[in-house]
Amino acid sequence: MNPETAAPRDLSEVVLGVDIGGTNTKFGYVDRNGRCIAKSAMPTCSDQPPGVFFSRLKDHSDLLRKSLPGRIELAGIGIGAPNANYRRATIEHPPNISWEYVDVRSELEKHYSIPVAVTNDANAAALGEMLFGAAKGMKDFIIITLGTGLGSGIVTNGELVYGADGFAGEIGHTVVDPKGRQCGCGKLGCLETYCSATGLCRTVQELICNSTEPSRLRHISFHELDARMVSDAAMNGDTLALKAFDITGSILGMKLADSVAHLSPEAIILFGGLAAAGDLIFKPTRLSLEQHLFPVFRNKVKLLNSSLDEADAAVLGAGALIWNLLTRR
């Protein structure tokens, strides 16, 4: 018997996890234990047609595969992308990417004949946490990604919720104030206009104009301001910056209490740039969450930080998406 084929088949099985972003696309090989055994990146170049992108992805990922020691069997491909639809395996009108409508399955079938799955980055992050991270073993939880916007992924009864049309998990577009801040989606007062990196900066500007509180942030234009500057100022005791975090957490906690009323999750996991601010965001969020919870849920819901390495999380999430599908078959 040939020793190569005699090796246990699943020991060498990996999936390709791909995270398509507006500027760059990260990809890597993920084993079934959630180790990213090799990773790389390439520019997305969405000014070129999707067909060109997927050809380049095939070339780049094949090259990375060749660099791996030993025999590797590719079991599937998982893709995370903005506005991705799991049910249709499509990407539809993604923000910050020039493509209109991409039939991801058809594009990949030109190059591969293995299982493929597509979802948005927050859903991929939820599956990453469930298979490999802070939600391991949980059957009911919510992940909130606090980046430029606010994304979310919901798991109930051990399964990701895609909903009737595949777009469930848009907690960022629940309403905080129907006459509130203009949102990129066209509505007013969406949660992500308050609770996200951008939302935090908008709150700083609001405090600058509404109060006379001295702050180093008064010297920075809105265009230049980013969440990191606000958290740096807060860590140095800037009271206006601290207040901005308190307001952000207080709104987030109140709306998360609504999410708990719907779903009774075991945990809510915060992920992304703003979550990295630690207690600055966790403390006011936890306080407001408990305060607004229906009594039966009080002191039960864990508010956790993601346990995935942020550098690998997107690729791990996309890998978890396809591993989750493969292991259920």
Place this chain on the structure above:
Amino acid sequence: MNPETAAPRDLSEVVLGVDIGGTNTKFGYVDRNGRCIAKSAMPTCSDQPPGVFFSRLKDHSDLLRKSLPGRIELAGIGIGAPNANYRRATIEHPPNISWEYVDVRSELEKHYSIPVAVTNDANAAALGEMLFGAAKGMKDFIIITLGTGLGSGIVTNGELVYGADGFAGEIGHTVVDPKGRQCGCGKLGCLETYCSATGLCRTVQELICNSTEPSRLRHISFHELDARMVSDAAMNGDTLALKAFDITGSILGMKLADSVAHLSPEAIILFGGLAAAGDLIFKPTRLSLEQHLFPVFRNKVKLLNSSLDEADAAVLGAGALIWNLLTRR
């Protein structure tokens, strides 16, 4: 072969559906096609211990069973009750019932050795709609029961959402206004203080004091006022009553848009006394829902009236709860 035992077993199988209310308990035998083949009721008498109640239930339901023609096999018992916990099979601190904590499974095991399941009335209603009603064949939907309060039941991926601790589906306690109306749960501004039979009456009182609009409802005390009087007035063109319905629907639609952002349901089903007001509540709710929906969900989510006969719905729902469990085994 004895002709009685030769009959196909499942033709004669029924479940006992029980709906425990503050004053009365309804019960009936439900076949697997959702027909309530016999029903009855008895006073709940919660001033007596739960053990007495379940003995009486056994006696009354056995009596009803004897009145049925032919041989009937009892396959299981489903119970709907306020503050019922599916995971623990308990009733915990139910409002309007004097019991503190009832271990329903233990109580029933004294009399029966068949499968038993317990849930709250809104979850039972959701299963009733899924197995026998307006949600037949749907995998993602929400039911909203508009009675004295606002109850809800959520189905995702074809399964009822109980959440980590069995109490999911408390949409009535999401926050409309954190400084708003006092709720029975101890919080302020819960959805059910605005959108329920009681909420509608509170809105009428608010309009009476805030406006000078003439209305026949000005002659009725808050204590005497009920939702039926408001809908009768509205149907007769009373502008204040019409306005109260518009406000109720507008708040309900806005908050249901949040529910859709979470779950992307195929349909939202309204059930109960207030839903019976038809267009008076459906029109403003639908309008506000569409207006507050994240664009990707617009013109997709059906807003439906329950298709179950209201007189049988609670018993059918409790029956569906146990049928759902039996058919999955």
